[in-house]
Amino acid sequence: MANLLALLQNETLKVWKKKRFAVIVLILLILIPVFVYAQMKIAQNSREKFNTDWRSELQSRITDNTNALSSERIPEEWKKWRRALVQQLQYYLDHDINPQTPNAVTFTRTFLDNAVSLFIPLMVLAIASDLVSSERSTGTIKMLLTRPVRRWRILFAKLATLTLYVSLIIITTTLLCYLISGLVFGYSGWSEPVFVGFQVKGADVDTTSVHAVTQGIYLLMQSGLIWFSAMVVAIIALMVSVLVRSTAASFVTMMATIIAGTILANMASSWHSAKYLFNVNLELSSYLRGTPPPIEGMTLGFSLAILGIWGVAALIVSFTVFTKQDILN
């Protein structure tokens, strides 16, 4: 009986030797500088347009909000939100930070927010889509499954490898983003405050639990959520890879599903049951920012639960099919 660690080593090695991860890093190394350049241009533009004294502008916003706090007509939860805003503005003023100038941490944060719906799934699929189907299309599955190892152990090793690479992709993306953008924007910004805790209820934003956290903590929360949605994409891709023999077919199926999700998220606000589809729930980090969800009734907890259910179902299907399937080709 071979132990799982040896199997894990096998699977990890195969993905590595296929140079899949190297390609992903290469893509990141090309794309991130492009975005950094674009961001730099935006920053330059806005500096030229609003060439006013940002310190006095901040000061006047603080004064406005502090005045509003003492007003009787403003409801209590709004006051809470304003208090937090004043806190944030005061922080910028105290630390001599122009909120309009980006830093490496803000850039990474924005990049990750934009990457979660398409770019990260794409990178995950580059690895997940052919994990099983490539063994079938090249015929190596016949060697793999005739060794004295139970089939579920082989699939489990593949799943563990997938988890490893998904984590690695997210860590690498974050790290490269920070390191590359830091060259231009500077490496500071970890302790800048960000607001979290928005809750959207119907048409209103519930701000009762809004509070500020540092950007560092925010980035951590965000990466965690992105990791979760990337894992669900990976697990569903693994299932498709078990079910479909051709790597190309399995990749295209998954990519189409994910793209369909982003389109649906933009237009399905009246089709309520669409919120039970996994592909409209992938943008978990948007809940942190308090952006209204694509479909009414979606909350962070709801999306986590839906993704979790889809993930577990995909795992059950994968393991059942993989352990019972006849290898006929």
Place this chain on the structure above:
Amino acid sequence: MQMQTMAKEIVLSVQGLKKNIGRKPIIHNVSFDVFAGEIFGFLGPNGSGKTTTIRMLVDLIKPTEGKIIVCGEDIDRHPERALAHVGCIVENPEMYAFMTGWENLEHFARMQAGITTTRISEVVDIVGLDQRIHDKVKTYSLGMRQRLGIAQALLGSPKLLILDEPTNGLDPKGIKELREFIRKLAESGMSLFISSHLLSEIQLMCDRVAIIAHGEVIAVGEVDVLVSQAGTYTVWQVDRPIDARAMLLDQPDVQMIGSNEHRIDESLLSTLQDPIITIMNEDQISGWVNKFVAVGIGIHSVQRVAPSLEELFLKLTEGETIG
């Protein structure tokens, strides 16, 4: 004495195997035993269910009915225990092309406990691949892939080696080497299970054979015994074929076979010019040689030609319906 008990040890036992794909029965009734140290042939035309049966032997396909026991372990209940005794190549020896031969062997060695680096070097030596073992598999020729496949199959020192059409795609020299190699493995006590669609190949390599047609085993036994049942042709080549034919015609102990009625492999016959195909007993041949010589017919050649696989099938299935 010890040799005899060893020879009777059953390494692979297949009992009443059946497989339906969809509703269509692909394999009806396959049963046979393979003993330790023997070379067992599995003969059948393409599409007869050879590969499907082999896939069931190594747990790639689950049988609908029946049992497969390898060294006392039921493959359905304990595949990991049964497969520890088996090395196999199913169809082509497909390995990971993006890794070197050595990396491939390491990969498969990790899947079974107790395979050391020494053992990997050993099997590389056995198949004679030591020169190229650290090259990527995508640069290998088919013959080298075959060797690497066999090396992989030998890693776990199996008691049973299953090779599916192993001579496919090999040149005559490669086939000869493979045959010798298989003999050597059998002498070391390993059992070999070899499938083929060529009777001549099975005759050259195997001790016993199971013959499969239409998903059913129609005969199991010693290769020589089975082949002799089918009858052998005697093919004459003479300088005056018309006269010779006239003499052979209407003789009670000679059966003349028309050029469209025989079942000899076309490839064998094409090398013979103007053949006279007959069926006669071996002990009659010298008598006929004398008769031809007496009337001045020059004899170019006389040969005994084994029947083709189809002929053997016909005989075997005939026997079945009569019996």
